[in-house]
Amino acid sequence: MFRNFTQVLVAGAIAALFACTPAIAQQKLKIGFITTLSGPAGIIGKHMKDAVELALDHLHQKVGGLDTKVIFGDDQFKPDVGLQVADKMVKDDKVQFVSGIIWSNVMLAVEPSVTEQGVFMIGTNAGPHELAGSQCNPMFFTTSWQNDETPEAMGKHLQDEGVNDVYLMAPNYAAGKDMLAGFKRYYKGRIVDEVYTKMGQQDYQAEISQLRAKKPKAVFVFYPGGMGIQFVKQYVQAGLRDKIPLYSAFTVDETTIPVLKNDAVGQWETRYWSPDLKNAANEKFVSDFRKKFGYMPSYYAAQSYDGIMLIDSAVRAVKGDLANKKGMIAAMERADYASTRGHYTYNVNHFPIENFYLLRAVKDDKGEVVMRIQKTVFKDHKDAYYKECKMK
């Protein structure tokens, strides 16, 4: 232990010497990017990390015109580990921006610690309602959405279509309940039943049998990641795909389509972004991403790419003066950059005001399963919590 410990100290001392000297000579931009890189959720982290690297390529490794170093951190899907990683980035690496974060609980743990130390937090996925409402913060921006908005769009769509007798399912945890609450905010039709399943459950046969017995007209589910793969597979195997249309949020996407393939075809999702969204920034992003990494980017990737581009616009606006935080806040509030979703604006709580679309998984002419936009559900949609936000 002595050896380990002295090594840490010596390494720290050397690092400190190197870190201190050039910092005075020249402004260098440091961004800490936190995501989940290990474990089953590591696939989402990979999408995000690859997107950041593509953004750096597009900016020739100079974000906002400054020499840039991006430090990646693995939160292991645990709030306290995420906090420790962020702490290291802020105190040890002295980053000016912390970005990324997939999970709401990690975000809620990390955000206060980062912003209290005068460092920007640029979320690129998690959008818990606390940060959109009561705990909103000028040093926090997100390039994604508030969690409820995506299911709200699906609720609106089914309401507009006049679909009745919907069966709702989600895992039994906070995000699951939020998702169904968001859905019900815009859907006023009859709900057959609302079922919460165990977190991380593998087998849904019992629930599918119950569902079939209730004979609903439509099913809406929220099953992210591995749970989604299992649920959709078993739903299709039960022969229900053609009988009861399956609508979902955050369940079928570019991280799960490679595993689901044909089983995904016919799935309805709502989202603020899609690979086939027509604008120059998105077309460049999608085609370069596929060229560089050989797979289809997801919204996790698009948001993370946007995160770096948002930081780029802020640093450019203050001409590289990283001490000018007010200037950077004002610049980011304008969202003056070429986003992959097209132009959008920021609400008072620093959450985007953006469009939401209805998507469907289809086979394209090459036989590949892809998500395609069917229609626009919301134009310039605002989240449900911004009025609670008293931005100082």
Add this chain to the structure above:
Amino acid sequence: MNLQLVLEQILNGLQLGVMLFLMAAGLTLVFGIMNLVNLAHGSLYMVGAYLATTFYRWTGSFVLGSLLALPATLIVGVIVEVVALRTLYERDHLDQVLATFGLILFFNELIAIIWGRVGLFTDLPQWLSGSLDFGGGFSYPLYRLLIVMLGFAVALLLWYVVARTRIGMLVRAGASNRMMVAALGVNIRLLYTLLFGFGAALAGLAGAMAAPIYAVQPGMGEQILIQVFVVIVIGGIGSIRGAFAGAIIVGAVDTLGRAFLKPALATLISPTAAQAAGPALASILIYLLMALILALRPEGLFPARGH
């Protein structure tokens, strides 16, 4: 609640139960006879699923792919036993827990490096993907019925091997007195290696069966591992009979709890309270069951004799 639905849920419970049994059989044998706590049993299940899927792709035949996965997982098991676990038999359970946890991390990352983190696509062949119609509007997925039958067949086979053959006799003898069997001139080391490989192959079979219905991805083994430990503890460690009973009980309790607990509660308390309490209670049902059984019978339902 109609009779058909209850019947269907009972079948679902059986199907989950035999999946758990395939995992539990290998684990309980290795545990009971070699006195080894193998947390990495779930990794062998994952390896089986990956290999079966890969062989299915190469050969184009689901059955052939699954059959090839068995000896392949057996070989992986034997390698693990020879390289890492052999030296652990005489050690504390604690050391075994730590070392096999290390193996879990290793296998999960190795799989992620070889096959990627995204998981593998698998699907059922056409001839297995339909449902069997029992008449009267009652039908059940063919593949899941097949799993139930396969599970019962494996259980029968295991019972026969353990109870009626020479190998089985050695295994039982080894469980109650290792030294004695070794003194009789049996190569106990080889017996252990083969037994471990056999347990691995059973886990591999479970993985191959699970591949088309669950997600084939790194870490899939740990999701099922705890339930399997619950099964062998309820059943009594080292007992195949116990593993089978435990698996069916856990499968049934878990399935029926998920299906009927909430509506049952709703008749007793208000629907909103049932909505909140039902899912939470269903999640902990098997743990409650285990605590209850252990409180009444501290060695499980069918404690293996000896030791």
Add this chain to the structure above:
Amino acid sequence: MRSRARKLVLLAMLALLVLVPPAAALLHQLFYVDLLRRVMIFGIAAVSLDLILGYGGMVSFGHAAYLGVGAYAVTVLAYYGIHDGLLQWAVAIGGSMLVALAIGAVSIRTSGIYFIMITLAFTQMLYYLGISLDVFGGDNGMRLPERSQFFGLINLNNGTEFYYLVLTILAAVVLLVQRLVESRFGMAIRAAKSNEARSRAIGFSPYPYKLAAFVISGGICGLAGALLVNHTAYLTPDFMQWTRSGEILFMVILGGVGTTAGPVLGAFTLLVLEDVLSGWTEHWQIILGPLLVLAVLFAKRGLAGLLPGGRGG
């Protein structure tokens, strides 16, 4: 306790830990104060587990439960506006002891793997209870509104003051556990571990002794939970996940079972390795995994066994 060498090693460890904050301040590496604070908090949890595992032979695979109870006690009180640290921590310790009493009363009747599984089962129940408590954020958890207050004497928002408080508690806990195992009480639980049948034969029932040790261990771990939630300023039911219980267990095994201070070494090694390796590669688990296997194969008495004077215990 066997030799002077061991005492010297402990004192040297303590001295090094005392020196961390000034050294970190000097080198502008304040992060290491936070990292070591977290290490020490898990160290306290690991020492508490070692009390029942190392000396009483009770392999609890559910120690995360008390970490959770301690953390929830502090946060729930703070949520209702009670910020008095002494009260909060007393409730954390008392609550954990009560929960440990309930779990222990049932579990201690079993032994071996059955004991491991039943403690795991109870912790899983508490975990699922935690994620269904919507008032406290369900599985998302919630922010600790304010860190525990000590009449302005110690300010936990000050990283260094908090660090020294944790260090003091760690030293006190190590001392307490050491005293405990050397006392008559400790002899009783050790006797029960080495031969339960004989203990019974000479006319004493080990059950109350084991239960008492189990409850004390739970209380100490609950205190670690109170510290942990103050450290993160964020409550999450994740503190009670079974993998967390596993981590605490590994810290004890890695550091050395039945060595009192060894588990602190285990906590240090595991958490620092995680931090360093994950900085190198996203595939860090493929390195950590085999390292754990090697540690078991070659460091038979844990890391403490490698230190001078550590072979006793």
